[in-house]
Structures are given as structure tokens and as C-alpha cells.
Amino acid sequence: MIVSIKPVTEAGHDLVSLGEVMVRFDPGETRIARTRSFTVWEGGGEYNVARGLRRCFGMKTAIVTALVDNPVGRLVEDLMLQGGVDLRHVLWSKFDSIGRESRNGIYFLERGFGRRGAVGMMDRGHTAISQVKTGEIDWDGIFTHARWFHTGGVMAALSESSTAVVLEAMLAAKRHGVVVSFDANYRPSLWKERGGRRGAVEVNRMLAEHVDVFFGHDGDLSAELGKSSQGPAWHTVESFGEMAQSVIRDFPGLKVLATTMRRVHSASSNDWGAFAYANGAVAEGIRYNNLEIFDRVGGGDSFASGLIYGLLMGRDLKWSLDCGVAHGALAMLTPGDSSMATLAEVDGLMAGDGAGVKRSMAAKQEILNRIREACLVPVLRASSPEKAVRMARAAAEGGVIVMEVTMTVPDAVSVIRTLVKEDPQMLIGAGTVLDPETAKMCIAEGAQFVVSPALNLRTVQYCREMDIAVFPGALTPTEIVTAWQAGADVVKVFPAGAMGGAKYLRSLKAPLPQIEMIPTGGVTVETAQDFLSAGAFGLGVGADLMDERGLEDGGVTAKAREYMQVVKSFRER
Structure with missing residues (x-):
């Protein structure tokens, strides 16, 4: 893993951000000085x-900020509520009554087009967040269950006290093992x-000592001002590597350095990478x-969220980087500061086309096809994470390529993480998932399908939004x-054995x-072929195969081979 990230917890946040939130006034296709709305x-x-x-990638996030309690502040709150970010x-x-003591930040921005550049005007002096002091925020409470902390040069620039609060937050995050990212985001x-x-x-430079993931370039950190201080160069792989190595030499604590590349042809046409x-x-x-380009504001922020998403999901650097670039590109195709993109659209753009939904559905369909081909979906239950991993390995030795890790296994999420890392070719699913929060934790660790013993509509909806197969x-x-009308890809008939087994399935x-x-339930080596003949998509096999007692004498592997022979015989009929 590129950075060490705490595991997902139901009570915590995947990411907490610290920064100012303002109201943007957008005149649309006209000019600030000429508009009437x-x-x-x-x-x-x-x-x-x-x-x-939160909105594109389905992660649980929170914002730390300050607002004045007046109608404008409540407008900001209402807009943030629509964004789904936790506001606690x-x-x-x-x-x-007049804003002498504290204000909410606002700004006006008209989008450019062609040879006419964008025009912006800020009104953010003496805002509430710029006056927050150290000691006013319970960082230890916030970071107890958080995984990632993000802030940037805009927040640090607001005031001397803002800089001190950023440093205070970084130090607290480090105490709690939280990844720290910082976007230099220089604003003259x-x-x-x-x-x-x-x-x-x-x-x-002072803050970078406490940063893991830095969004910026050498000009943001160089002790001597030079050409790079005016903005990033249009790099090659070789030149970026040289630049990055020089930065890492000065700041060896940095784990990742990421920089966007933008070549402006006009306000509405950029090269982006x-x-x-x-x-x-x-x-x-x-x-x-x-x-x-429709509206370039927020492209860099969406790049950062895409890259962070990849790293939170344990993906490699290249995948995470592509995710950030694609998300940033999509964000600039719609109005407003924030992304309106979906995960399916990001997925599709990463694949090289705009058919995001088609591509994502194809990826899920491939998983479903592999499960149908395998036929066997062992249901893994064990008394400890160690025994669960051993049973999975034993079953794999017998030819099993799909595994359902149930949430009844102690620390089941870590078992999913371990199995995904050990054998990327094996399909690992999460079982006994009763709510979308649990589904999210499992998906974040690499689960490729989600199974439940009952129907929870919220879980089905969440998996559909994430394009994850759900049973x-x-x-x-x-x-x-x-269940089928709600969007289930496959329905788990449970307990099938109690209702007559294969005869009941055939009647359904x-x-x-x-x-x-x-x-699932009642499937054994003796009944497996009857279930397949009755039209089963696959077989959920429990204790008949995944029995801890079979760990010591090779019973799990031997029984897995028996099941694989049943499947082979059925196909050859």
C-alpha cells in the first residue's frame, strides 16, 4: 500500500476536510456587471x-469550517446538506447585524469562453473561519475514527490564526494515525x-513536514524563488521524476507528490493531465x-478527490492518478465548483470513452459471468480471522475461485482485505451484509459482490449506485x-433446504x-447437481464445505475438489 490507511469503521469518516466554504454567485452566460440574476x-x-x-465516490466525509449564523450562512448550510457532507x-x-465582527465569504465568477477569460471577484475578508483560533476545535475527537485529513493553502492563507489551526489539525491527525494531504493551491x-x-x-515548507500526500510542485516548496514559483512546468516523465526527487530529498516524509498539468489554448479548450x-x-x-471546458473552477479539487479515492480503496498509483484526472475533467464539463460526475462516468472516461455506464455495467457483468462459470460460492464462516484465511486458502487449493466472507467472522473486513491482496484473481464477496454502511466498508476493502440473508432496500440501492453486484x-x-424489482442482480434463496431443496427451486x-x-442452505455434494439441474445460477455452500474441522486433515481441500467434480460432470452432461 502506498500510504498506511486505517481500516474503515462504521462510526468514522473516510475523510475530514478543513477549509472555508463560500457562496458563489454565477451570472451564467452573461457578465457580472450586466446580469439581473x-x-x-x-x-x-x-x-x-x-x-x-461523498457525491461521486460514495465515501463518508465531513467538513470542519465556521459560518456566521445569518441567512447567508444558512444558505451555505443548505447547499452543503445537498452535497451530503457531514456538518456536525x-x-x-x-x-x-451588520457584519463588522464576522462575515460569510462570497464571490462572483463569470465563466470565460474562447479568447475571453474568466473573471472573478472575491469578498471574503474577516470571515468566520479566518478567525478560528487554536484550541477551539476538538481534533482528537474528530480524528479518533477518521482515516484521512485534507486541507490546503487557501485555508492556511486566510490569516495567521488559520495557519496555526492547520498546523494544530495536522499534528492531531498524525497522533491518531490519520493520512494528511495538503493542496498548496497558491492564490496571490x-x-x-x-x-x-x-x-x-x-x-x-513548515506544514509539509507533517504531510503524507502533497498536491503541488517544486515552486510551492522551493526555498529559492524561480521560474517554477510562477506555476508548474509542462513535464515529461523524466523531468517530473527529477523534480519530485528533489522535493522528496527536502521532505522525506512525503509519500506521494501529485501535480496536474494544464495547457490553456483558450478559456474553453485546455490540455489536461x-x-x-x-x-x-x-x-x-x-x-x-x-x-x-464549461467551467474550470474545481477541476483541481476534483482531481484530488479522485486520487484520494483510489488510495483509500487500495488501488495502485497509476489507477488512482487516472481516476483523479478523469474526475477533474468531468468536473470541468458542468457548472459550479463541485463535481456532478458519477462513478460510472469516471469509470468510463478512464476506459477511454464517454460511455461510463456501459463500461461499468460491463465490469459488473464480467463478475457475474465468472460466478456463473464457477457455479460454487462457498460461504465462509469461522471462529477467527486466521482460521477464515486458512479455510479460504484450503478451498482455493481445491479449485475454488469465488468466496463469500460473512460478517459473522470476527474482523471480517480485514479477512476480505487479506484475501484480495493474496490472490487478485479470486472473486471475494461480502456475506451477511445487513446495511449499506457495512457494504461500503467491505467494498472499500475490495469486495466485488455483496450478499445478504434478507432484503434491505437501502443496501441494494447503494450497491446499484456503486455498480457492485448484489445478491x-x-x-x-x-x-x-x-428483491428483483429493487435491482438485485441475483436473488439468494435462503434457506432453500428447509423449503424442499431442489424441488422448491424448480417450482420457483x-x-x-x-x-x-x-x-443456499441444504446444498451438499449429494444435492448440488439437483440444484444445478433445477436452474440455479450458482450454489451457496456452507458447512458441508467450509468446516473448520477440515483444516487439520485436508478435508476442506478434498471436499472442494468433490464439488468441482460435480460442477464438471454437470457441464459435461
Whole structure:
């Protein structure tokens, strides 16, 4: 793993961001000085990352910020609620009726087009978040169950106290083993009274000592101002590697350095790509030349959220980088600061086309095809994580290529993580999943399908949104049809043995041939072929195969081979 990330917990957040959230006034296709109406969006560099991870990638995120308790502040709150980010850590300050003591930040931005560049105007002086002091936020409480902390140069630039709060948060995150990322995001207007570019670099260098993943380039960290201080170069793999190595020499604690590449042809046409460096190697992201731009604000933030998503999911650097580039590209094709993209669209753009839904569905269909081909889905239950892993290995030795790890196994999520790492070719699913929160934890660790003994509509909906194959449990015809109509890919018929076994399955398939079913309960070596003949999509096999007593005498492996022979004989009939 590129960075060491704490495991998923039901009570915690995948990512917590610290930063200012403002109201953006968008005049649409006209000009700020000529419009008679505005569309409003919420926006802020650090917040945009949290929102993108929540809305596009389904991760659990929170924002730490401060707002004045007046109608504008409540507008920001309402917009953030739509973004799905947890707001429990928002600090509210009292409104003094005129904004002399504290204000909410607003800004106006008109989109450019062709040779006409974008025009923006900030009104963010003396905002509530810029006045937050160290000691006012319970960072230890926030980071107890968090996995990742993100902030950036915008938050650090707001005031001297903002810089101190950023440092305080980073130190607390480190105490709790939380990954820290920082987007340098230099804004000249924010540093005008604090030393300009040199002042920003001094702060960045101080904070970088506590950062794991840095979004920026050598100009954000170089002690000597030079050409790179004005912006990143258009790198090659070789030049980026040289630059990254020089940065890592100065800041050996950095695990990842990531930089976006943008070549502007016009306001509505950019070349877009990125590079990243980790573990001594450079990854070059996919490149989108002449990308048509609708609204470029937030592209870098969406890049960051995509790359972070990949790393949170345990993907390699190249995949994570491509995910960030694709997500950033999609974010610039819609209005507003935040991404409106779906995971399916990101997946499709990474594949080289715009047919994201088709490509994602194809990936899920491939998993379903492999399960149908394998026929056997052993249901793994064990008294300890160690025995669960041993049983999975024993079954694999007998030819098993699909495994359902039930949540009744102690620390089942870690078992999924271990098996996924050990054998990427084996399909690992999560079983006895009763809610979407558990599904999310398992998917984050690599589970490729989700199984439940009952029907939970929220779990089915979540898996559909994530394009993960889902097999909810049902027993009666009414329950089976309800599960299928809710979006089940396959229905787990449980407990099949108690209802007559293969005869019951055959009676179900007669009026419902369009619904795929996996019988579970009552499946043995002796009954397996009868279930397959009755029309089973696959076989959920429990204690007849996955028995701890078979670990010591080779019984699990031997029984797996028996089942594989039954499957082979059925196919050869």
C-alpha cells in the first residue's frame, strides 16, 4: 500500500476536510456587471474535495469550517446538506447585524469562453473561519475514527490564526494515525499582505513536514524563488521524476507528490493531465488534449478527490492518478465548483470513452459471468480471522475461485482485505451484509459482490449506485420478485433446504425464469447437481464445505475438489 490507511469503521469518516466554504454567485452566460440574476453554488477548495468524495465516490466525509449564523450562512448550510457532507463540525458564530465582527465569504465568477477569460471577484475578508483560533476545535475527537485529513493553502492563507489551526489539525491527525494531504493551491490575493509567494512557500515548507500526500510542485516548496514559483512546468516523465526527487530529498516524509498539468489554448479548450510520484517511481496520468471546458473552477479539487479515492480503496498509483484526472475533467464539463460526475462516468472516461455506464455495467457483468462459470460460492464462516484465511486458502487449493466472507467472522473486513491482496484473481464477496454502511466498508476493502440473508432496500440501492453486484436474500415468490424489482442482480434463496431443496427451486424457476437465483442452505455434494439441474445460477455452500474441522486433515481441500467434480460432470452432461 502506498500510504498506511486505517481500516474503515462504521462510526468514522473516510475523510475530514478543513477549509472555508463560500457562496458563489454565477451570472451564467452573461457578465457580472450586466446580469439581473445569479445562480448560487457553495464552494471552497478543501470542501470541494470532501463533497466530490461523498457525491461521486460514495465515501463518508465531513467538513470542519465556521459560518456566521445569518441567512447567508444558512444558505451555505443548505447547499452543503445537498452535497451530503457531514456538518456536525461546523462552528457557528453570532451575527452582529451588520457584519463588522464576522462575515460569510462570497464571490462572483463569470465563466470565460474562447479568447475571453474568466473573471472573478472575491469578498471574503474577516470571515468566520479566518478567525478560528487554536484550541477551539476538538481534533482528537474528530480524528479518533477518521482515516484521512485534507486541507490546503487557501485555508492556511486566510490569516495567521488559520495557519496555526492547520498546523494544530495536522499534528492531531498524525497522533491518531490519520493520512494528511495538503493542496498548496497558491492564490496571490490571499498572500498579498503576508509576503506574497515567498510567504506562501515559508508556510508550505513548515506544514509539509507533517504531510503524507502533497498536491503541488517544486515552486510551492522551493526555498529559492524561480521560474517554477510562477506555476508548474509542462513535464515529461523524466523531468517530473527529477523534480519530485528533489522535493522528496527536502521532505522525506512525503509519500506521494501529485501535480496536474494544464495547457490553456483558450478559456474553453485546455490540455489536461497529471503526474504523481511515490516509492521512487513516476506515474503519468491519462491525457485529455483539447478538453472542452464549461467551467474550470474545481477541476483541481476534483482531481484530488479522485486520487484520494483510489488510495483509500487500495488501488495502485497509476489507477488512482487516472481516476483523479478523469474526475477533474468531468468536473470541468458542468457548472459550479463541485463535481456532478458519477462513478460510472469516471469509470468510463478512464476506459477511454464517454460511455461510463456501459463500461461499468460491463465490469459488473464480467463478475457475474465468472460466478456463473464457477457455479460454487462457498460461504465462509469461522471462529477467527486466521482460521477464515486458512479455510479460504484450503478451498482455493481445491479449485475454488469465488468466496463469500460473512460478517459473522470476527474482523471480517480485514479477512476480505487479506484475501484480495493474496490472490487478485479470486472473486471475494461480502456475506451477511445487513446495511449499506457495512457494504461500503467491505467494498472499500475490495469486495466485488455483496450478499445478504434478507432484503434491505437501502443496501441494494447503494450497491446499484456503486455498480457492485448484489445478491439479497429472499424465500417466497413475493419476496423474490420484490428483491428483483429493487435491482438485485441475483436473488439468494435462503434457506432453500428447509423449503424442499431442489424441488422448491424448480417450482420457483418455472414462473420466474428471468430471475437468477442462488440456493443456499441444504446444498451438499449429494444435492448440488439437483440444484444445478433445477436452474440455479450458482450454489451457496456452507458447512458441508467450509468446516473448520477440515483444516487439520485436508478435508476442506478434498471436499472442494468433490464439488468441482460435480460442477464438471454437470457441464459435461
